[in-house]
Amino acid sequence: MENGNGNGNVEMPGKGLTKIQTNGSGKKGNEVCHDDSSLPVKAQTIDELHSLQKKKSAPTTPITELYEQAIKYEKGSFITSNGALATLSGAKTGRAPRDKRVVKDETTEDELWWGKGSPNIEMDEHTFMVNRERAVDYLNSLEKVFVNDQFLNWDPQNKIKVRIVSARAYHSLFMHNMCIRPTPEELEDFGTPDFTIYNAGKFPCNRYTHYMTSSTSIDLNLARREMVILGTQYAGEMKKGLFSVMHYLMPKRQILSLHSGCNMGKDGDVALFFGLSGTGKTTLSTDHNRYLIGDDEHCWSDNGVSNIEGGCYAKCIDLSREKEPDIWNAIKFGTVLENVVFDEHTREVDYTDKSVTENTRAAYPIEFIPNAKIPCVGPHPKNVILLACDAFGVLPPVSKLNLPQTMYHFISGYTALVAGTVDGIKEPTATFSACFGAAFIMMHPTKYAAMLAEKMQKYGATGWLVNTGWAGGRYGVGSRIKLQYTRKIIDAIHSGTLLNANYKKTEVFGLEIPSEIEGVPSEILDPINAWPDKDAYKETLLKLAGLFKNNFEVFTNYQIGKDNKLTEEIVSAGPIF
Ligand SMILES: Nc1ncnc2c1ncn2[C@@H]1O[C@H](COP(=O)(O)OP(=O)(O)OP(=O)(O)O)[C@@H](O)[C@H]1O
Numbered sequence: 001m002e003n004g005n006g007n008g009n010v011e012m013p014g015k016g017l018t019k020i021q022t023n024g025s026g027k028k029g030n031e032v033c034h035d036d037s038s039l040p041v042k043a044q045t046i047d048e049l050h051s052l053q054k055k056k057s058a059p060t061t062p063i064t065e066l067y068e069q070a071i072k073y074e075k076g077s078f079i080t081s082n083g084a085l086a087t088l089s090g091a092k093t094g095r096a097p098r099d100k101r102v103v104k105d106e107t108t109e110d111e112l113w114w115g116k117g118s119p120n121i122e123m124d125e126h127t128f129m130v131n132r133e134r135a136v137d138y139l140n141s142l143e144k145v146f147v148n149d150q151f152l153n154w155d156p157q158n159k160i161k162v163r164i165v166s167a168r169a170y171h172s173l174f175m176h177n178m179c180i181r182p183t184p185e186e187l188e189d190f191g192t193p194d195f196t197i198y199n200a201g202k203f204p205c206n207r208y209t210h211y212m213t214s215s216t217s218i219d220l221n222l223a224r225r226e227m228v229i230l231g232t233q234y235a236g237e238m239k240k241g242l243f244s245v246m247h248y249l250m251p252k253r254q255i256l257s258l259h260s261g262c263n264m265g266k267d268g269d270v271a272l273f274f275g276l277s278g279t280g281k282t283t284l285s286t287d288h289n290r291y292l293i294g295d296d297e298h299c300w301s302d303n304g305v306s307n308i309e310g311g312c313y314a315k316c317i318d319l320s321r322e323k324e325p326d327i328w329n330a331i332k333f334g335t336v337l338e339n340v341v342f343d344e345h346t347r348e349v350d351y352t353d354k355s356v357t358e359n360t361r362a363a364y365p366i367e368f369i370p371n372a373k374i375p376c377v378g379p380h381p382k383n384v385i386l387l388a389c390d391a392f393g394v395l396p397p398v399s400k401l402n403l404p405q406t407m408y409h410f411i412s413g414y415t416a417l418v419a420g421t422v423d424g425i426k427e428p429t430a431t432f433s434a435c436f437g438a439a440f441i442m443m444h445p446t447k448y449a450a451m452l453a454e455k456m457q458k459y460g461a462t463g464w465l466v467n468t469g470w471a472g473g474r475y476g477v478g479s480r481i482k483l484q485y486t487r488k489i490i491d492a493i494h495s496g497t498l499l500n501a502n503y504k505k506t507e508v509f510g511l512e513i514p515s516e517i518e519g520v521p522s523e524i525l526d527p528i529n530a531w532p533d534k535d536a537y538k539e540t541l542l543k544l545a546g547l548f549k550n551n552f553e554v555f556t557n558y559q560i561g562k563d564n565k566l567t568e569e570i571v572s573a574g575p576i577f
């Protein structure tokens with residue numbers, strides 16, 4: 001087993017090539033170098049000579065080696081003109097939530113959320129072991145496997161040690177970028193990992209195994225603290241698999257885990273950005289005027305916020321230097337570029353090309369963003385921004401929420417999926433995903449919601465709903481709100497000016513909308529203005545309200561927090577019609 005973190009490559013002097021005597025053996029005529037004007041080399045053999053080329057170093061960042069391995073052995077791996085490693089993730093270009101399995105045992109049966117709406121589809125311990133053996137046997141059959149020993153969570157008191165065993169250099173570089181990279185000293189003392197992933201990549205599970213419904217399986221065993229991946233090479237499964245683990249481990253310590261981006265202003269004001277895939281967490285938390293704490297996964301503890309990861313995973317579709325300069329510049333040597341299309345000669349990437357998938361991605365270490373805050377921790381959040389990409393085009397670009405409304409929208413987790421992050425979804429449709437990440441939570445959504453309400457109340461955070469989706473009619477009729485306008489809206493939230501603006505309440509959803517924001521045309525602030533057909537607007541608004549109501553039905557029977565008062569307030573904070 002060779003370590004992807006770089007302790008591999010043991011030189012074997014004397015093997016392979018014919019020995020050539022060099023200087024020092026004393027025998028004249030056999031020396032490599034006859035020219036007395038230059039100093040002789042110290043090597044005795046050609047192999048030794050070669051071994052001198054590479055200085056011994058602590059096993060940390062073997063990026064060059066991973067590039068070489070990927071390019072040599074993994075079809076579809078190339079260096080693009082910006083220096084990034086372009087890779088293909090194979091048949092899967094998004095996660096496969098239907099193929100996720102969680103071992104149900106005596107403990108998890110009571111602790112986890114099972115059944116309707118839950119992302120946790122059960123499997124038994126025995127079947128887990130069958131799949132584990134299959135993955136391990138496959139990995140052992142390979143000439144080389146990659147091992148990453150890394151950390152999750154920048155909060156020093158709640159750091160988790162993870163080991164990732166994988167078959168591809170691409171996977172090793174991806175996780176190297178996405179997890180927190182240990183220092184050589186930390187790696188030296190790494191010890192036993194708290195959690196291990198065995199990623200067999202393309203090697204499938206056996207479809208005739210109990211609980212399996214396809215040849216892909218992503219299996220989580222909390223008791224063994226292990227995950228097995230079979231039949232998918234989409235690297236996001238590892239990233240989000242570990243996120244699920246954090247959604248189990250952290251709340252047990254009274255720490256809230258969040259599917260959110262996070263940044264901090266020069267004055268130390270922290271904002272969280274919640275939202276489902278493609279709603280703008282990465283794009284909006286990567287802000288040249290603010291410090292980036294993280295783009296996707298965070299913890300909120302009594303000490304403040306901390307990023308779970310050590311890297312970012314940005315969507316690349318239609319990426320432009322002008323609109324997203326920091327992400328553009330982060331795509332350089334060391335970055336993994338997934339499933340992008342590039343010019344065969346110049347190796348220049350065409351970010352508009354969706355030939356392979358719409359879910360093209362770049363994975364880079366967080367320090368590739370110039371104003372990243374390292375270590376990635378910050379004080380308690382001041383603003384909690386809920387992002388929705390409303391394909392119906394009826395939600396206002398921004399509204400101020402009271403606490404019950406914030407909880408209502410957090411539990412609802414609404415968006416209209418636009419791109420194909422989740423396997424098979426290509427056209428936009430309304431999606432409700434509890435806590436803006438139902439695919440990753442392990443316990444009932446109300447558990448996380450109660451923790452969020454408590455923290456927001458305790459630290460006085462303000463909630464906002466920002467629609468980064470359509471205006472002037474639904475998808476196909478209107479168009480997506482300009483990123484430039486959304487950025488101005490977010491600026492006004494950060495600066496505090498929006499908190500004191502004039503507001504009016506909308507019909508049905510009862511959202512407080514401002515009358516003006518600097519840099520944003522006032523007429524777009526109330527979505528009805530953008531619809532030429534007012535009846536169609538009202539009809540669509542009521543349709544969406546109905547979808548919200550249906551979705552929320554399952555939550556009305558659950559108590560959120562310590563008493564029923566909060567639950568009642570939350571339920572009545574939804575649309576009224
Ligand atoms: N008004 C807008 N606000 C935010 N993003 C926009 C807007 N208009 C277009 N976009 C595009 O939408 C995409 C938002 O994707 P982003 O990577 O930020 O998603 P995400 O919330 O981080 O999702 P994931 O959890 O899958 O990483 C980007 O490609 C961005 O350029």
Ligand SMILES: O=C([O-])CC(=O)C(=O)O
Pocket residue numbers: 094095236237240276277296313421
């Ligand atoms: O998981 C992925 O592949 C991408 C992501 O961040 C999400 O879906 O939230």
Ligand SMILES: [Ca+2]
Pocket residue numbers: 281282283295296313314315
């Ligand atoms: Ca993201």
Ligand SMILES: [Mn+2]
Pocket residue numbers: 259277296
């Ligand atoms: Mn995400």
